[in-house]
Amino acid sequence: MLSRATNLDSLLLIFVVGMGILSAFLVNDTIALLDIPLIVYISKQVGIRPLVLLIALALCG
Numbered sequence: 001m002l003s004r005a006t007n008l009d010s011l012l013l014i015f016v017v018g019m020g021i022l023s024a025f026l027v028n029d030t031i032a033l034l035d036i037p038l039i040v041y042i043s044k045q046v047g048i049r050p051l052v053l054l055i056a057l058a059l060c061g
Contacts, residue, residue, distance in 0.1 A: 008048060012053070012056055015060075036054070
């Protein structure tokens with residue numbers, strides 16, 4: 001996910017679409033619980049606040 005994203009907008013788009021596809025096949029609660037550590041890791045790597053991706057996670061499921 002990080003290698004395909006060139007800026008914050010593309011990262012957000014890839015994240016929302018990816019989590020939306022996963023939530024179609026798995027339970028939304030499971031996706032939300034498992035992705036919180038992933039969001040913290042990605043936000044540290046990119047250097048953004050995790051709140052941006054947490055809001056996207058809440059809205060995409």
